Amino acid sequence: MSAKILVVAEQEAGAVRDITWELLGLAHKVASEAGWEAGSVKSLVMGKNVDAAAAQIAGRGAAEVIAAESPALENYSCDGCDRVIEAQAKAEAPALILFGHTPNGWDVAPQVAAGLGAPLATECSAVAAPGGKVRFTRKAFNGKFVQELEVGDAPLAIATVQRGAAAPFGGTTQGQVGKVDPGIDAKDLQARFIEVRQGDSGGLDLSQAAVIVSGGRGLGAAEKFSIIRDLAQALGGQVGASRPVTDSGWLPHEHQIGSSGVTVSPKLYVACGISGAIQHLVGMRGSGYIVAINKDPDAPIFGVADVGIVGDLFEIVPALTKAVQDAR
Amino acid sequence: MKTLVLVKQVPNTDSPFRVNAAGTWVDEGNLTYGLNDYDRYALEEALRLKDKGAVTEVVALSVGPERAATALRTCLATGADRAIHVKDDRLASADPLSIARAIAAAIKDEGFSLVFGGLQADDDNHTQIPALTARLLGRPCATAVLKATLGDGVIRVERELENQKVQVVEMTLPAVVAVQTGINEPRYASLKGIMAAKKKEIKTVGLQEIGLDPAQVTASAARFRTVRLAIPPKGKGAEILKGSADEVAKELVKRIREKTGVL
Numbered sequence: 244m245s246a247k248i249l250v251v252a253e254q255e256a257g258a259v260r261d262i263t264w265e266l267l268g269l270a271h272k273v274a275s276e277a278g279w280e281a282g283s284v285k286s287l288v289m290g291k292n293v294d295a296a297a298a299q300i301a302g303r304g305a306a307e308v309i310a311a312e313s314p315a316l317e318n319y320s321c322d323g324c325d326r327v328i329e330a331q332a333k334a335e336a337p338a339l340i341l342f343g344h345t346p347n348g349w350d351v352a353p354q355v356a357a358g359l360g361a362p363l364a365t366e367c368s369a370v371a372a373p374g375g376k377v378r379f380t381r382k383a384f385n386g387k388f389v390q391e392l393e394v395g396d397a398p399l400a401i402a403t404v405q406r407g408a409a410a411p412f413g414g415t416t417q418g419q420v421g422k423v424d425p426g427i428d429a430k431d432l433q434a435r436f437i438e439v440r441q442g443d444s445g446g447l448d449l450s451q452a453a454v455i456v457s458g459g460r461g462l463g464a465a466e467k468f469s470i471i472r473d474l475a476q477a478l479g480g481q482v483g484a485s486r487p488v489t490d491s492g493w494l495p496h497e498h499q500i501g502s503s504g505v506t507v508s509p510k511l512y513v514a515c516g517i518s519g520a521i522q523h524l525v526g527m528r529g530s531g532y533i534v535a536i537n538k539d540p541d542a543p544i545f546g547v548a549d550v551g552i553v554g555d556l557f558e559i560v561p562a563l564t565k566a567v568q569d570a571r
Numbered sequence: 572m573k574t575l576v577l578v579k580q581v582p583n584t585d586s587p588f589r590v591n592a593a594g595t596w597v598d599e600g601n602l603t604y605g606l607n608d609y610d611r612y613a614l615e616e617a618l619r620l621k622d623k624g625a626v627t628e629v630v631a632l633s634v635g636p637e638r639a640a641t642a643l644r645t646c647l648a649t650g651a652d653r654a655i656h657v658k659d660d661r662l663a664s665a666d667p668l669s670i671a672r673a674i675a676a677a678i679k680d681e682g683f684s685l686v687f688g689g690l691q692a693d694d695d696n697h698t699q700i701p702a703l704t705a706r707l708l709g710r711p712c713a714t715a716v717l718k719a720t721l722g723d724g725v726i727r728v729e730r731e732l733e734n735q736k737v738q739v740v741e742m743t744l745p746a747v748v749a750v751q752t753g754i755n756e757p758r759y760a761s762l763k764g765i766m767a768a769k770k771k772e773i774k775t776v777g778l779q780e781i782g783l784d785p786a787q788v789t790a791s792a793a794r795f796r797t798v799r800l801a802i803p804p805k806g807k808g809a810e811i812l813k814g815s816a817d818e819v820a821k822e823l824v825k826r827i828r829e830k831t832g833v834l
Binding site for chain 1: 572582584589597608610616635666667668671674693694695696697698699702703704707710712713714715717718727730731732733735736737738739740741742743746751753756791793794795796797799800801802803804808809810811812816817819820821823824826827828830831832833834
């Protein structure tokens with residue numbers, strides 16, 4: 244059976260990354276809505292040795308796993324992966340290709356889209372296909388709005404899907420694994436993997452903090468961070484930040500919380516002047532109790548907070564610091 | 572060595588955003604515009620290579636309506652040598668792939684060794700244009716780049732991964748680099764730069780000049796149609812405390828004590 248949905252799996256040294264299970268869950272949901280058979284959900288896994296990963300994927304959602312093995316695919320290369328995915332997409336002619344919206348997913352998906360002339364919807368929070376008409380839900384304007392996209396009569400559509408958009412596939416499958424030789428030679432690659440290494444964290448580990456007080460763009464300047472430090476100190480916590488703060492050099496990079504920074508889950512998280520871009524929310528929404536202080540009542544941060552105050556953080560934060568000190 | 576910087580003019584983040592009457596995009600009537608934040612870092616990266624003498628010319632390119640010329644003028648004032656403005660009404664509601672096709676077509680005879688762009692635009696958040704363009708040009712691309720070092724016929728980049736990891740990749744030139752914010756500290760235009768920019772060239776081209784088929788643009792746009800733009804659902808939503816700063820602070824301390832045991 245030819246594929247209707249092709250899930251591009253992610254694995255690292257043989258271990259399947261969690262996003263893959265969510266993509267398989269989403270693929271089954273979409274197939275069911277569209278009236279496509281469950282047997283039309285296939286997955287492509289690439290690497291140097293992917294036997295174990297392919298077997299797992301075949302048991303957890305894919306009716307067929309295409310295992311593309313080559314020493315040249317041991318590590319991610321944008322043109323190497325692009326070539327393999329394009330070749331398999333041409334052979335299978337799916338209606339939908341799903342990638343995770345991960346650093347490698349968003350890197351290669353546009354290249355596949357350009358190579359195949361297909362529309363691509365990125366960072367999707369939902370994909371639906373009532374009656375076979377595929378519809379993508381994603382954010383626009385950094386989360387101020389959600390956008391719904393349709394792809395008309397496109398024979399193929401591609402999406403990168405954000406984490407948490409779907410539950411992992413719950414059942415079991417007895418999928419087939421088919422090996423393919425991708426015919427990729429490492430010396431032909433234009434983008435060559437050198438290494439993956441840990442960035443410099445400066446010794447700060449926010450992931451273990453019980454209390455975090457974070458400041459965002461709303462602070463306006465580096466020196467204004469003193470009110471955040473004072474509150475963090477009063478609460479016995481650490482200082483965190485959203486991306487614009489560390490980009491502007493108001494605080495070192497290791498304070499950044501979010502998808503490109505550190506993921507935290509303290510007992511108490513206080514967000515001050517942080518609007519709540521999705522990249523920040525994914526890094527802190529696992530916190531036990533979330534307090535948001537922001538002047539914009541429509542800020543997305545209030546969507547994930549337990550308690551919020553709409554107002555001027557320069558009045559509220561010092562008042563809160565004092566109230567905490569009084570309560571000690 | 573010639574370097575291209577892809578830029579976009581986007582609404583300023585503090586603009587008053589409202590959904591338009593059709594419910595398909597924002598009402599552009601009250602918006603103010605500026606250079607996309609990511610693109611300021613892309614331009615700076617190119618200008619630094621020129622300052623070092625590694626690059627001979629920095630060209631800024633934007634696909635957009637009449638107003639996009641202002642963003643290009645900003646690039647020229649900041650230090651770009653010249654600019655290309657791809658302007659055509661038929662590109663107004665184009666899909667990302669058509670925009671990339673327009674870019675690839677506009678630069679096909681330029682011979683750029685390096686193309687810089689921002690990881691994404693602050694309006695549509697597509698995160699696609701540099702990588703789409705790279706594939707159309709048949710060249711390698713790296714996204715979310717936090718460091719770029721030019722070597723002999725190659726560029727070595729550090730890509731940002733999750734959990735503060737970085738992936739080091741070496742690409743054969745010509746190559747496309749989509750930068751992450753924070754890669755450098757972008758400069759601002761000087762008064763001298765602003766004066767000098769008045770004499771610099773912005774070449775304006777339409778679909779016909781670059782040889783792009785309008786029918787292909789229309790067909791491609793129909794396969795990437797926004798059917799709805801809306802304020803996101805609030806989720807469970809926060810309980811909003813009201814009162815003076817001192818009142819809400821006292822109330823918050825009570826909640827924190829009850830719910831977290833921190834105090």
